[in-house]
Amino acid sequence: MKTLKEHYEVAVIGGGLAGFCAAVAAARHGAQTCLIQDRPVFGGNSSSEIRVTPHGAACFHAYARETGIISELLIEERARNHELIMENGWTNSVWDMVMYDMAVKTPNLTFHVNTPVSRVEMDGKRRIRTVTGLVANAETELVVSADTFIDCTGDGIVAHLAGCQWRMGSEGRDEFNEPHAPLEASKDTMGNSIHFKAKNMGYPVPFEAPEWAVKYDHPDFFYKQGRPPYDIRGGYWWLEIGIPWDTIHDAEDIRHELTRHTLGVWDWIKNKDPETRELAANYALDWIGQVPGKRESRRIMGEYFMTEHDVMGRRVFEDEVAFGGWFLDLHTPGGLLAPTSEPDSAAGYQGDYNVKSYCGPYGIPLSICLSKDVDNLMMAGRNVSVTHAALGTVRVMGTTALMGQAVGTAAALALAEKLPVKEYARDHSAALKQVLLRDGCYLPNGRNEDPDDLAREARVSASSEAELYGMGPDFRNAGTVLLKGWGDTKPKKLDLDKKETQWNRLDAARGQWIAVGGGAIRKLSVCLLNISDTVQKVGARVVPVENLWDYRCDTGFILASTELSVPPGGPHWIEWNEDIEGLMPGYVRLDLDANPAIDWVRAGGVEPGHVSAWDMGNGQMRSQFHAHSFKIEPAQRCYGPENVLSGVTRPRESVHLWRSDPRQPLSQWLELDWSREVEIREIELTFPGHLLTEYHNYPPFYRDPQCARDYSILADDGDGFREILQVKGNYQRQRKHVLNTPVQLSKLRVVIHATNGDPSAAIYEIRCYS
Template identity: 30%
Template sequence: MILETFNKNVRDCKSVTINTDFVIVGGGTAGVCAAITAARKGTKTILVQDRPVLGGNASSEVRLWILGATSHMGNNNRWAREGGVMDEILVENLYRNREGNAVIFDTVLLEKVLAEPNITLLLNTSVYDVTKSGDHKIESVKAFNSQNSTEYNINAPLFCDASGDGIVAFKAGASFRMGAETKEEFGEAFAPEKSYGELLGHSMYFYSKETEKPVKYIPPAYALKDITTIPRYKAIGKDDKGCRFWWFEYGGRHDTIHETEEIKYELWKVIYGVWDYIKNSRTFEGVENMTLEWVATVPGKRESRRFEGLYMMTQQDVIEQRKFDDAIAFGGWAIDLHPADGVYSELSGCTQWHSKGIYDIPYRSFVSKDIDNLFLAGRIISATHVAFGSTRVMATTGFCAQAVGMAASMCIDKNLKPAEILENGEIKNLQNELNKIGQSIPNVPILSTSNLVNQAKLTSSSTLSISEIPFNGNWFNLSISAAQMLPLKVNKNYKVRVLVKAEEKTDLKVELKTSIKPENYTPEVILESQLFNLEQGEQYIDVEFSNTLENNQYGFITFLSNEKISIKTSDNRFTGVLSVFNGVNKAVSNNGKQTPPDNIGVDTFEFWTPHRRPEGKNIAMEISPAIEAFEVENLSNGYVRPGKTVNAWVADINDKKPTLKIEWDSEQELSEIKLFLDSDYDHPMESTLMGHPEDIVPFCLGNYKIKDVNGTVLFEKEDNHQTINTWHFKQKHKTKGIIIETEKSQTHVPVSIFEILIS
């Protein structure tokens, strides 16, 4: 029993002082990815999260799906899902939770964080103040946990603000902005006028479900009475739920920090009014047994403060795909701005303008220009309002924050300030360390000196050569144009034979297209166009192109739409080879072609996008000369996903037990072996609600053994589903070579590996 008598003084709460290497404030996707990355490099890290769960807007409290450069597979950014820890989390969630249950996703995030011994996690803990040891240096942060009534004083040499509203950077006095810049300040033609609004608002969602008997609904007094005050009310569907109602947005004309509670009440008013409309307006059939299952209690915030770093990203950086020497990640979501009036606006719920491909994101945008030991992460990084419209999305913020975690570890190890990473070649070291964990910084390979495979002789039991994509699939009707993407070689004249079926005499137009930039996948250049006169019925057509590519890059053999024609597809799938379609994806403002107004600084181009499995089959064809892009030398070229070419070794599809041998002239001491596998970087893997066609990507190598040349089994894996497999030797192993024995598990998919990294 505890008995304490009256005390005339104010009592103090329990107080705990913690000294650590690195403090991250904010446990959204950015904070989580930064913390895991830093911890795995040995950095003692405190992760402070003011909510009971991790994930921020992706958590079960808000339930927004995680997206980034893949953009629901609705843009031309092929193989663009974010790598590293962000990929690891999404792949694990796919394996455990392909249905997209937000509660299960909470457990995936929590498990990942708790598995790291170098992370101390403080949930339900709100940072409210900082102390400084000088004008430009933070000494500690102060936080309070209302659940255990404990105050924390956390001291560290380095801090990262990933809090969303930027509480640490704000309290520390760092320069920030709220609202949109003028067109003139950075020359951004898409900068919105004040009449459009300067801030993106908050959103809240609801889930409904079907029960076994009728359920009545009496709305609360504060529910919206007149549904017609929502201009888009006719877009409401009785079966829609969760973040499909992303456009339930409000607050863009308010202070999105200090008026958050008022914004929340308005969104509740909308939600309960919408449910009243669904249940009681007699507009919908079959709603008698439906009930509300969940309504958000926390709004998902889009925008508030943006802090100034050593560089501020702009619209031009995104649209023009500008290159940066200090690139540490890539983005690819559209510039996605919303009207300030949100759900009450007469305007479209969002205006999205895409670039032709992914773009670089520089390290400098994550380093405060004012506070020497402060990193920025999440949506508060140094970007204009327009560029923020792209960089703000969660897969991008998590991906970028991995660079912060890695940089923090380098700073601790070498006693550097964050800005000093830009000096003495340290940025190259940062880029290489990131790429070794799967970052895939555009046009920056893993350094050859990092990989013992570059000193070895590589041989394989077989290598894929595509002279035919077998004619074993179904028929695809060309009601929309279709194209086969292939990694083509420079100065080669390609010939293909395809099988088509015409309902009557008609014409088929076939084009060979490619991109202006070899690293892009926007087929904007027509190299050649041919017209074929078809008879009724099935027939082969031979297409021989006289024009050639100027670079080794992907080409598009396109078959233009004609609903009277169907084309034969294939059940065979290959790493780095896919079909794309000039269709429509309304979720990301893709109407088949981007046609922006004049003078907003955005390009006009067509969208050619894949279909989700099990659809989106390759187009069956014979190909001459054969596609030779899958050689074993790709295993050490430094790239761990397709780029200008496949960048993977792929075995022959008939090789059921492909084998790789890596041999050195002299004995080597091995510490680690890392395999980079194909988890289909083209698939977005939305974390919540969406649902996916499988729990293990069909390209991903599942079963393999690693032996030394003497036949000793070093490591063995069964039923793998992860992209990166890392094997550590307890003691350095001496050998002149290793053998990797793999097992083909998919009938129509050959074994593939992107990279083998041995140190």
């Protein structure tokens, strides 16, 4: 046996999305970093071994997609990958190689794969000295010492071996009075899953289940207990088993049981189910996972213990470093062995559970990622310091990736300041937040206040700016047509168009966010279809909202209200003349009351920053990713160049976006003017795109049309503009440019020559540093 000893400033154990982002972040900020992964590929549950596609806040909230390192990775994967994205089971090695490529290219980062850690050596009671792992197939023992350790193992193995306190199972209702907690505490956890992929062969393919497979013979198990075989190609999160087995120590038993059940489920779909067997006739099993993906095991006690109340109340934390927005998704213990599946699915995603589990976007504090018992140990991922109920929302991979980037950044900055990481976290949270924002992350309660950003001192102007006129069903913006979800590609037996039509029906009150530039609104129009034979009345009102995620049905004030008369047939443009004065720049929401005879017709494309919502009950709305048709007079000046200095890089209180007039041809430019000479070495740009909805809704080889493709940066030192940088073929959202030598200038101009399809040039933010 060979022994290999190495020392690093930061050691990250676990190469899932949380650990990967932690390691890359630490290395980018100058820390000598080691990433130790127990599998041959990075990505954890998202890898090609397990194939759970990353979810996050954007599944439930428009423009809430995670940014930072995870965004870089997912944008790159879509640009390179030929494969459709499915719910689960279709992840291929392109994703593995995107991560591997980033790891290889990141300076200061060393990694070891195929190396499970099984021993921890302590330096006293409160510090870890080393971790030891065995490199598979190499007869090598790896011993790594470090100043700071980050446990991203999911199971919290490093923290456990270091003697940290941890919890596993459900807290009782009496401990924190959480609505989602069971009455009595238990050891029950959510289960593990494996996935499968089926392939269309183009001709009939038989399937015979092995004798040891589980036999399924009753449709109620699937259709009345929340386990619909909604897509014969795979993607079933409900192929899940937990208790009576332990999700850590009995993982292999669970894997075998899941394999038996998965073959039985495919046998039902392929040979027995009258709803699917004809559709499945030409499909063959292409892949079945054999590495269980875990949802829950140990949760390590941290400096703070986050509960459901923090999530549902959107508590503002001083040390906010990440955000979440997945619903409180608590699967029924036992999975396939339980009477019903996850409660929301079992209820058809309707009713009380659907309403009370909807949450976010909410902030996440760094203190849940700091071990209470060990001073040089941090955590990120599903093993952080939260209750079982809160874990239901923070556990998804988009969210854990953000936590990973935050702890990796904090670890590196603490080392740079020569401070213990807990002291740095306590005393320097404001500085940490500014670094995370500069690195492309988003914080619900943060904005750019970086004193070193010279752009904040400049005046800004542009060659042109778009105005908001509204949009109708025939609205087509060449670069921002509505994306199609993966569900639109699935084999269909039933006519699903009816559901699509109902999605716009005023069977519940609906609202449309409208960005205003300040001043007044004189006229509003909505496009409505009356499916009845008589004139219908619809109540309408305009209300102020705080931001894009202000889901209150009653926001406390009505700016204007009326009753619209809609004749039979249509669609009709129904006008509403109403002088609304004194508006501040931001959003208002146009709400229409419920009337099941009326369709509020969808807009035919995407206007950046404009989305809708429907009344889901209990006084709150639920976000939708499309817009309803509307017109507004006068046209609103909401896309001005001043938006690039707002400090926010996505729609929130307003659109926060400069957008050029789409009627004017490219090239278009944005200019910063200091009226004095400044020295610039670094220029950082944030472009639009990849924010509206989650990763699942983007097709193969996708490059977001709104993102600048070809652009130049020009400097004026008093003798006119000269080009100092040129970029071609871009599709990433954030670009950081470090010039070879500093440039003295009084004006800086970004000229966008071409986008990836949109007629408008657009920028969320520009930063400049000496």
